[in-house]
Amino acid sequence: MAKTKVVVNVEIPRNRAELNEKIAELGRNERIRDKITLEMNEVIAKTKDRYADDVKKYDDKIIELQSGIAAYCEVHRDELTEGGKSKSVKLPAGMISWRICPPSCRITKPEVVLELLKKKGLHRFIRTKEEVSKDMVLAEPIAVASIKGIAIISGKEELSIEPDREELERVA
Numbered sequence: 001m002a003k004t005k006v007v008v009n010v011e012i013p014r015n016r017a018e019l020n021e022k023i024a025e026l027g028r029n030e031r032i033r034d035k036i037t038l039e040m041n042e043v044i045a046k047t048k049d050r051y052a053d054d055v056k057k058y059d060d061k062i063i064e065l066q067s068g069i070a071a072y073c074e075v076h077r078d079e080l081t082e083g084g085k086s087k088s089v090k091l092p093a094g095m096i097s098w099r100i101c102p103p104s105c106r107i108t109k110p111e112v113v114l115e116l117l118k119k120k121g122l123h124r125f126i127r128t129k130e131e132v133s134k135d136m137v138l139a140e141p142i143a144v145a146s147i148k149g150i151a152i153i154s155g156k157e158e159l160s161i162e163p164d165r166e167e168l169e170r171v172a
Contacts, residue, residue, distance in 0.1 A: 027163025069096070 013019040073080060073096055080089045080096070088097035107113055117125050137144050141152045 023161060023163050026161060027165070030163060031166065 144150050
């Protein structure tokens with residue numbers, strides 16, 4: 001059974017001339033949208049610039065307050081945690097707590113590290129990832145035709161509509 005597409009509430013061109021006009025209209029609408037987007041981005045950038053100094057001032061104050069609070073907490077940790085009985089302290093204005101972050105591993109120059117691990121026979125620290133090469137399957141579909149689990153899906157055709165682009169002149 002053939003599939004049918006149902007398009008509702010859409011004006012469909014009746015001939016080539018109307019088709020051309022619809023493509024031109026599409027281009028005009030895209031240009032207007034792009035112009036509005038450009039104006040919006042300029043307003044956003046100006047707004048960010050206008051408030052940047054105020055935000056920076058508060059960022060600096062927040063860092064200063066955090067540093068002072070951290071210094072106090074380190075000096076008075078024993079008192080705050082009742083000799084280490086707790087890792088958290090609830091205060092009327094908020095909570096402070098000490099948490100151990102999980103260990104992390106940072107690798108600089110991974111190529112050099114890989115070579116050193118190989119030379120020392122530490123292959124258990126080297127990850128090897130096996131996966132099906134889809135590029136090769138697509139290049140040789142007949143060779144894998146009998147393999148269950150591999151399906152070659154034909155490329156589907158899509159309609160591409162590209163109106164002529166008239167560059168907008170920017171008025172300073």
